[in-house]
Amino acid sequence: xxxxxxxxxxxxxxxxxxxxxxxxxxxxxxxxxxxxxxxxxxxxxxxxxxxxxxxxxxxxxxxxxxxxxxxxxxxxxxxxxxxxxxxxxxxxxxxxxxxxxxxxxxxxxxxxxxxxxxxxxxxxxxxxxxxxxxxxxxxxxxxxxxxxxxxxxxxxxxxxxxxxxxxxxxxxxxxxxxxxxxxxxxxxxxxxxxxxxxxxxxxxxxxxxxxxxxxxxxxxxxxxxxxxxxxxxxxxxxxxxxxxxxxxxxxxxxxxxxxxxxxxxxxxxxxxxxxxxxxxxxxxxxxxxxxxxxxxxxxxxxxxxxxxxxxxxxxxxxxxxxxxxxxxxxxxxxxxxxxxxxxxxxxxxxxxxxxxxxxxxxxxxxxxxxxxxxxxxxxxxxxxxxxxxxxxxxxxxxxxxxxxxxxxxxxxxxxxxxxxxxxxxxxxxxxxxxxxxxxxxxxxxxxxxxxxxxxxxxxxxxxxxxxxxxxxxxxxxxxxxxxxxxxxxxxxxxxxxxxxxxxxxxxxxxxxxxxxxxxxxxxxxxxxxxxxxxxxxxxxxxxxxxxxxxxxxxxxxxxxxxxxx
Amino acid sequence: xxxxxxxxxxxxxxxxxxxxxxxxxxxxxxxxxxxxxxxxxxxxxxxxxxxxxxxxxxxxxxxxxxxxxxxxxxxxxxxxxxxxxxxxxxxxxxxxxxxxxxxxxxxxxxxxxxxxxxxxxxxxxxxxxxxxxxxxxxxxxxxxxxxxxxxxxxxxxxxxxxxxxxxxxxxxxxxxxxxxxxxxxxxxxxxxxxxxxxxxxxxxxxxxxxxxxxxxxxxxxxxxxxxxxxxxxxxxxxxxxxxxxxxxxxxxxxxxxxxxxxxxxxxxxxxxxxxxxxxxxxxxxxxxxxxxxxxxxxxxxxxxxxxxxxxxxxxxxxxxxxxxxxxxxxxxxxxxxxxxxxxxxxxxxxxxxxx
Numbered sequence: 055x056x057x058x059x060x061x062x063x064x065x066x067x068x069x070x071x072x073x074x075x076x077x078x079x080x081x082x083x084x085x086x087x088x089x090x091x092x093x094x095x096x097x098x099x100x101x102x103x104x105x106x107x108x109x110x111x112x113x114x115x116x117x118x119x120x121x122x123x124x125x126x127x128x129x130x131x132x133x134x135x136x137x138x139x140x141x142x143x144x145x146x147x148x149x150x151x152x153x154x155x156x157x158x159x160x161x162x163x164x165x166x167x168x169x170x171x172x173x174x175x176x177x178x179x180x181x182x183x184x185x186x187x188x189x190x191x192x193x194x195x196x197x198x199x200x201x202x203x204x205x206x207x208x209x210x211x212x213x214x215x216x217x218x219x220x221x222x223x224x225x226x227x228x229x230x231x232x233x234x235x236x237x238x239x240x241x242x243x244x245x246x247x248x249x250x251x252x253x254x255x256x257x258x259x260x261x262x263x264x265x266x267x268x269x270x271x272x273x274x275x276x277x278x279x280x281x282x283x284x285x286x287x288x289x290x291x292x293x294x295x296x297x298x299x300x301x302x303x304x305x306x307x308x309x310x311x312x313x314x315x316x317x318x319x320x321x322x323x324x325x326x327x328x329x330x331x332x333x334x335x336x337x338x339x340x341x342x343x344x345x346x347x348x349x350x351x352x353x354x355x356x357x358x359x360x361x362x363x364x365x366x367x368x369x370x371x372x373x374x375x376x377x378x379x380x381x382x383x384x385x386x387x388x389x390x391x392x393x394x395x396x397x398x399x400x401x402x403x404x405x406x407x408x409x410x411x412x413x414x415x416x417x418x419x420x421x422x423x424x425x426x427x428x429x430x431x432x433x434x435x436x437x438x439x440x441x442x443x444x445x446x447x448x449x450x451x452x453x454x455x456x457x458x459x460x461x462x463x464x465x466x467x468x469x470x471x472x473x474x475x476x477x478x479x480x481x482x483x484x485x486x487x488x489x490x491x492x493x494x495x496x497x498x499x500x501x502x503x504x505x506x507x508x509x510x511x512x513x514x515x516x517x518x519x520x521x522x523x524x525x526x527x528x529x530x531x532x533x534x535x536x537x538x539x540x541x542x543x544x545x546x547x548x549x550x551x552x553x554x555x556x557x558x559x560x561x562x563x564x565x566x567x568x569x570x571x572x573x574x575x576x577x578x579x580x581x582x583x584x585x586x587x588x589x590x591x592x593x594x595x596x597x598x599x600x601x602x603x604x605x606x607x608x609x610x611x612x613x614x615x616x617x618x619x
Numbered sequence: 620x621x622x623x624x625x626x627x628x629x630x631x632x633x634x635x636x637x638x639x640x641x642x643x644x645x646x647x648x649x650x651x652x653x654x655x656x657x658x659x660x661x662x663x664x665x666x667x668x669x670x671x672x673x674x675x676x677x678x679x680x681x682x683x684x685x686x687x688x689x690x691x692x693x694x695x696x697x698x699x700x701x702x703x704x705x706x707x708x709x710x711x712x713x714x715x716x717x718x719x720x721x722x723x724x725x726x727x728x729x730x731x732x733x734x735x736x737x738x739x740x741x742x743x744x745x746x747x748x749x750x751x752x753x754x755x756x757x758x759x760x761x762x763x764x765x766x767x768x769x770x771x772x773x774x775x776x777x778x779x780x781x782x783x784x785x786x787x788x789x790x791x792x793x794x795x796x797x798x799x800x801x802x803x804x805x806x807x808x809x810x811x812x813x814x815x816x817x818x819x820x821x822x823x824x825x826x827x828x829x830x831x832x833x834x835x836x837x838x839x840x841x842x843x844x845x846x847x848x849x850x851x852x853x854x855x856x857x858x859x860x861x862x863x864x865x866x867x868x869x870x871x872x873x874x875x876x877x878x879x880x881x882x883x884x885x886x887x888x889x890x891x892x893x894x895x896x897x898x899x900x901x902x903x904x905x906x907x908x909x910x911x912x913x914x915x916x917x918x919x920x921x922x923x924x925x926x927x928x929x930x931x932x933x934x935x936x937x938x939x940x941x942x943x944x945x946x947x948x949x950x951x952x953x954x955x956x957x958x959x960x961x962x963x964x965x966x967x968x969x970x971x972x973x974x
Binding site: 135136206207212214215218219303304308309343348352374375376382383386387391393394398400401402405407408410411426429433436437439440441442445448450510514515520524 | 624625626632635636639640643647650651654655657658661662665666667668671672673674676681682684685688689692693696697699700702703704706707708710711726759760761763765767768770771772773774776777778779781782794796797798799800801802803804805806807
């Protein structure tokens with residue numbers, strides 16, 4: 055597709071664009087460090103976030119690498135018990151709060167939400183910049199906790215271990231997460247306000263691209279769930295520093311209460327990590343199947359249903375904690391129910407391919423991988439929703455494998471799908487497609503080799519957070535660690551070729567994929583104010599070719615020196 | 620299933636869990652094959668430039684498809700829920716004659732105490748074919764008592780008791796692990812469960828040092844601490860009699876009902892003014908700070924023994940199936956010393972687990 059478009063010289067981005075009187079791109083609006091650190095342009099803030107989440111991704115990745123290396127043998131040979139405990143805590147805390155939760159909303163959401171709805175910026179540009187500073191401040195605070203000796207509580211900060219027994223820098227680490235919570239709340243408020251107030255003429259709710267719906271539902275979870283986590287972590291910090299008896303059982307506190315509060319946030323947080331990825335998949339699969347999304351309304355209702363029901367399933371993390379068996383049954387039932395809208399989404403993506411014109415560009419490869427990994431991750435969620443099985447595999451590698459399939463297999467695949475799909479729009483450059491396809495395939499196989507053996511080790515009874523383990527589990531750990539090496543290579547490759555493309559990649563045209571969204575109706579990269587004039591929306595999203603027709607340019611393409619309106 | 624894919628199943632629950640697990644695995648495999656099969660088929664058949672037919676679909680077909688697979692998915696999922704939940708409901712409460720074993724987790728060891736006060740560290744001897752009820756608590760952080768071969772896991776929570784039960788179906792030695800992260804040596808908080816034939820278990824039990832019955836300690840405390848001054852029959856103070864109240868509902872001042880259990884007795888000793896039994900004056904002083912946790916446990920055991928109903932008829936040499944209540948006691952058994960050899964006759968089957 056890209057080659058055919060590129061052959062048309064009229065649509066190539068003209069190096070002499072400026073001479074033609076076009077507004078300069080957002081990237082050339084200032085190149086000093088100060089111009090970046092004080093920007094209120096949602097696109098530049100998205101780039102700032104992209105840099106910070108990439109940094110945190112690799113910090114968390116280094117910790118994961120150490121963990122997998124240590125687990126290669128049943129003995130403790132690389133690191134000791136305490137170091138290992140700090141490593142997996144670092145991995146979990148950084149990956150959850152400073153990569154997975156902010157990754158897609160703050161990079162793709164920030165960049166694309168205004169573009170997709172035809173707005174010039176987010177509703178509160180200064181708040182948006184403040185969110186980034188809070189996020190980085192939180193991340194650096196938590197990273198400082200590592201320099202101050204590390205945290206050894208696990209990312210869940212379970213009391214009374216975290217409040218009374220741990221001698222590590224729990225308070226500092228918890229405060230970092232607390233600070234970054236304000237960042238996510240502010241981002242959520244910003245996205246909700248933007249979606250309500252700044253839609254272009256004709257952009258009705260049921261004409262929104264599904265990525266916008268995904269951002270909107272995610273933002274609602276941000277706003278409703280994050281305050282609970284923030285208060286809970288403040289209580290942990292208060293108990294540690296001021297000695298307030300809140301969770302300490304010796305003084306009448308209830309450690310189980312902590313788990314309820316924590317999971318009341320952290321289960322919806324799983325959907326914070328999941329829904330944005332679903333949004334990306336819907337954008338990419340329609341473009342490369344050249345089809346309208348199958349069952350648009352059902353896809354919207356599914357997103358909303360996941361966001362709502364997801365708030366009522368937190369208890370399934372606590373089936374073994376001694377909670378009332380009747381409560382456990384209700385949580386189990388709701389956990390099965392929340393899987394239904396996820397299943398609907400998978401079926402609809404599959405059906406979108408039907409009678410399409412399926413192409414296999416790299417973003418599509420990531421998405422096809424996503425569908426497989428998400429299906430496996432979702433179905434193993436049903437195992438964990440079944441109480442008798444959960445009692446056996448709770449806190450084993452089965453759970454570890456399950457949530458990595460969802461949060462890493464699926465969501466990180468979607469993240470890379472989006473990164474490749476919108477990279478020309480973000481940077482105005484094309485990346486080497488062969489390398490991208492190779493990385494996508496390698497990531498899929500590396501991921502499965504890493505995490506599928508963990509399902510088996512988990513059902514055999516290997517508990518998580520063990521740095522030494524009974525020798526009968528070694529074969530599964532060797533497979534898993536080998537897969538992790540492949541996966542690490544697959545994650546490093548995009549860092550290499552995408553960076554290369556920034557300097558040496560071919561100039562991207564405005565719409566290299568011949569896609570239908572509004573974000574493609576402007577230059578690559580877009581100007582500061584996104585559009586020339588105000589775009590108007592005339593129909594439903596995903597206006598790809600009609601059924602039965604050859605793939606054609608079915609929306610008016612914007613000439614490089616003209617405006618859509 | 621080959622042994623390297625499925626862990627050994629050695630309890631009644633394990634067989635049930637495995638059945639559900641295999642059933643779910645088959646359902647999941649079908650769904651994965653369906654989805655992957657359709658994705659691959661569509662992607663190849665409708666690849667760009669292929670000659671496949673791409674005629675329009677009527678709107679109603681897509682709608683019917685949508686409703687159809689939503690309903691089918693919901694039906695399958697609710698069916699699985701019903702299947703798993705009914706197995707769970709069937710295992711809610713242990714049989715009445717279950718052997719009671721108290722488990723205390725502490726960083727980083729398991730202490731167990733079963734019939735006749737037999738105490739063990741990181742070990743648990745149980746007879747095969749007999750239901751065993753575990754009463755768990757923790758001395759410090761949250762631990763989780765995990766026996767993979769029994770598909771059994773229950774958290775041990777400080778200052779709370781949780782319960783679980785199992786019935787072993789195979790003799791042998793099985794791994795016991797802590798599965799809730801509990802600090803530095805979490806991965807070394809291991810133990811083993813030794814399932815023995817009943818006669819071997821009886822022999823093992825008779826070789827254990829006789830522990831003092833906790834209820835007798837409580838009886839002694841009951842008079843030493845002055846409880847009997849008011850609560851003994853014939854006392855001049857108007858205080859409720861404690862005989863036979865264990866497990867019963869009592870009427871409280873203000874119309875509420877309370878069930879007499881360990882938590883109620885603990886509260887009544889430490890905060891006597893909180894729940895007053897109807898018809899009595901709130902005259903009891905609080906014993907907060909005057910009794911240790913162990914002493915409260917002993918008193919609870921004593922009160923419990925008063926309401927235990929008719930005693931079982933015991934055959935000499937055969938242990939009772941319900942133990943008397945154990946609890947904290949000064950270490951006296953060699954089994955209480957970490958690392959001490961535990962009498963283990965007859966030799967258990969199965970591979971030894973490192974201590």
